[in-house]
Amino acid sequence: xxxxxxxxxxxxxxxxxxxxxxxxxxxxxxxxxxxxxxxxxxxxxxxxxxxxxxxxxxxxxxxxxxxxxxxxxxxxxxxxxxxxxxxxxxxxxxxxxxxxxxxxxxxxxxxxxxxxxxxxxxxxxxxxxxxxxxxxxxxxxxxxxxxxxxxxxxxxxxxxxxxxxxxxxxxxxxxxxxxxxxxxxxxxxxxxxxxxxxxxxxxxxxxxxxxxxxxxxxxxxxxxxxxxxxxxxxxxxxx
Amino acid sequence: xxxxxxxxxxxxxxxxxxxxxxxxxxxxxxxxxxxxxxxxxxxxxxxxxxxxxxxxxxxxxxxxxxxxxxxxxxxxxxxxxxxxxxxxxxxxxxxxxxxxxxxxxxxxxxxxxxxxxxxxxxxxxxxxxxxxxxxxxxxxxxxxxxxxxxxxxxxxxxxxxxxxxxxxxxxxxxxxxxxxxxxxxxxxxxxxxxxxxxxxxxxxxxxxxxxxxxxxxxxxxxxxxxxxxxxxxxxxxxxxxxxxxxxxxxxxxxxxxxxxxxxxxxxxxxxxxxxxxxxxxxxxxxxxxxxxxxxxxxxxxxxxxxxxxxxxxxxxxxxxxxxxxxxxxxxxxx
Numbered sequence: 001x002x003x004x005x006x007x008x009x010x011x012x013x014x015x016x017x018x019x020x021x022x023x024x025x026x027x028x029x030x031x032x033x034x035x036x037x038x039x040x041x042x043x044x045x046x047x048x049x050x051x052x053x054x055x056x057x058x059x060x061x062x063x064x065x066x067x068x069x070x071x072x073x074x075x076x077x078x079x080x081x082x083x084x085x086x087x088x089x090x091x092x093x094x095x096x097x098x099x100x101x102x103x104x105x106x107x108x109x110x111x112x113x114x115x116x117x118x119x120x121x122x123x124x125x126x127x128x129x130x131x132x133x134x135x136x137x138x139x140x141x142x143x144x145x146x147x148x149x150x151x152x153x154x155x156x157x158x159x160x161x162x163x164x165x166x167x168x169x170x171x172x173x174x175x176x177x178x179x180x181x182x183x184x185x186x187x188x189x190x191x192x193x194x195x196x197x198x199x200x201x202x203x204x205x206x207x208x209x210x211x212x213x214x215x216x217x218x219x220x221x222x223x224x225x226x227x228x229x230x231x232x233x234x235x236x237x238x239x
Numbered sequence: 240x241x242x243x244x245x246x247x248x249x250x251x252x253x254x255x256x257x258x259x260x261x262x263x264x265x266x267x268x269x270x271x272x273x274x275x276x277x278x279x280x281x282x283x284x285x286x287x288x289x290x291x292x293x294x295x296x297x298x299x300x301x302x303x304x305x306x307x308x309x310x311x312x313x314x315x316x317x318x319x320x321x322x323x324x325x326x327x328x329x330x331x332x333x334x335x336x337x338x339x340x341x342x343x344x345x346x347x348x349x350x351x352x353x354x355x356x357x358x359x360x361x362x363x364x365x366x367x368x369x370x371x372x373x374x375x376x377x378x379x380x381x382x383x384x385x386x387x388x389x390x391x392x393x394x395x396x397x398x399x400x401x402x403x404x405x406x407x408x409x410x411x412x413x414x415x416x417x418x419x420x421x422x423x424x425x426x427x428x429x430x431x432x433x434x435x436x437x438x439x440x441x442x443x444x445x446x447x448x449x450x451x452x453x454x455x456x457x458x459x460x461x462x463x464x465x466x467x468x469x470x471x472x473x474x475x476x477x478x479x480x481x482x483x484x485x486x487x488x489x490x491x492x493x494x495x496x497x498x499x500x501x502x503x504x505x506x507x508x509x510x511x512x513x514x515x516x517x518x519x520x521x522x523x524x525x526x527x528x529x530x531x532x533x534x535x536x537x538x539x540x541x542x543x544x545x546x547x548x549x550x551x552x553x554x555x556x557x558x559x560x561x562x563x564x565x566x567x568x569x570x571x572x573x
Contacts, residue, residue: 048437073438
């Protein structure tokens with residue numbers, strides 16, 4: 001469970017997050033909003049890349065901001081990036097193992113977990129393949145495997161389907177749907193593909209201009225008039 | 240298979256080189272062996288982690304001076320002196336690398352170059368350290384310095400050559416171990432994206448400093464060997480330009496491969512000896528390296544170490560093509 005209270009971020013005169021208040025309970029939650037609504041900034045605050053001006057984030061009863069950024073991943077806060085960032089020089093296995101080697105588990109257990117995550121992500125290339133030689137879809141899955149290896153508590157997915165063809169998106173959707181039951185992690189999915197959000201998320205929150213404008217069961221939220229207005233950017237649409 | 244070939248090659252170098260080359264060229268090979276450690280350290284920073292340091296020339300100087308002082312002040316065996324100069328240089332070199340935590344690319348290069356310049360200028364201006372007694376010995380303005388002792392098992396030139404090659408092998412193995420392990424993975428991540436590294440739980444500050452520490456350690460050890468090979472040091476032995484030339488040869492040799500470091504050292508030290516012997520001014524080397532870097536950056540960004548085998552294969556195909564076509568034309572007309 002993640003509870004966000006009064007979260008504000010300022011970049012000079014720009015306020016990408018303006019007193020954001022939201023609660024993500026469990027399972028897979030969607031986070032949507034027009035471009036510039038503050039979704040990625042919110043993820044960057046959680047990751048520790050951006051320092052908020054005000055606000056608190058409690059994650060499973062712990063104060064997230066009290067942790068150094070690299071320690072958050074070790075604690076179980078994992079993420080993928082809008083522009084995929086699997087490490088090209090390393091193999092599929094090394095990419096995933098890199099996240100897990102900070103755990104104090106034995107080598108055998110770690111190896112088992114890493115192969116499990118590669119399997120769960122449905123990566124078809126052999127674990128020894130160098131990531132630089134893989135296609136876009138597979139690299140997305142490598143990044144995803146990195147986010148779910150071991151004991152993730154919160155998995156942040158930042159537009160995982162961006163730029164993928166329909167068939168690859170379908171593969172990705174099946175993997176995302178499996179994450180909560182296989183790992184017990186809370187997944188927050190940011191994407192502009194509403195069919196993906198609809199298929200994966202029980203609940204969805206909507207951001208606009210750094211504020212929460214709606215949240216609740218996904219189907220209801222997507223029908224919400226205020227949400228439709230925020231997306232279309234106008235009050236009256238005459239067809 | 241590969242380790243066997245490498246072992247055979249090393250045995251050849253260790254056993255046959257001393258009888259194959261004159262004293263003059265054997266000394267050049269000794270310098271190649273020593274400087275391959277220095278270029279390996281710089282290639283580690285530039286190629287693996289993506290941090291451009293122009294201060295490595297000064298780090299060699301620190302290693303050489305620390306080793307020289309330890310040899311004057313103590314009767315420690317040579318390997319322990321090398322270890323000591325490695326460790327002390329590691330601390331000093333990591334300080335030179337501290338700006339890397341804030342800056343990258345051009346700014347980091349500039350800052351490290353300034354630091355290197357400052358260190359060499361100060362050492363030259365105060366003529367310190369020189370030949371006085373004890374670790375901090377100072378002879379005033381006198382440039383006289385007693386000869387630096389060599390390891391007891393390697394007082395002759397061929398023996399010191401072998402000694403240097405073996406130390407270089409140990410340093411390469413040390414770096415290989417780090418690259419294959421957790422630090423290597425962390426560096427690969429940092430080079431591509433610091434955010435991705437942080438999101439993978441990597442302590443980027445620690446691993447950047449660790450890269451500088453490791454590079455400085457091996458460069459310090461190499462500095463110790465420099466002291467032993469020259470036998471006399473003075474503050475003019477090391478110039479700031481060395482640091483820039485080092486980067487040029489590392490880029491030419493190939494910063495992403497360990498073999499590239501050996502090619503870089505060959506370009507730096509063997510070509511120099513060759514030109515000296517032919518009576519050509521070493522200034523030509525600077526021009527040659529300038530053209531070389533330009534050529535490598537435009538046509539072979541991964542350096543000669545990858546380009547030469549490719550070109551040789553192409554040449555092989557070309558030659559084979561000529562020979563295969565010959566029977567069809569019923570031999571050349573004579």
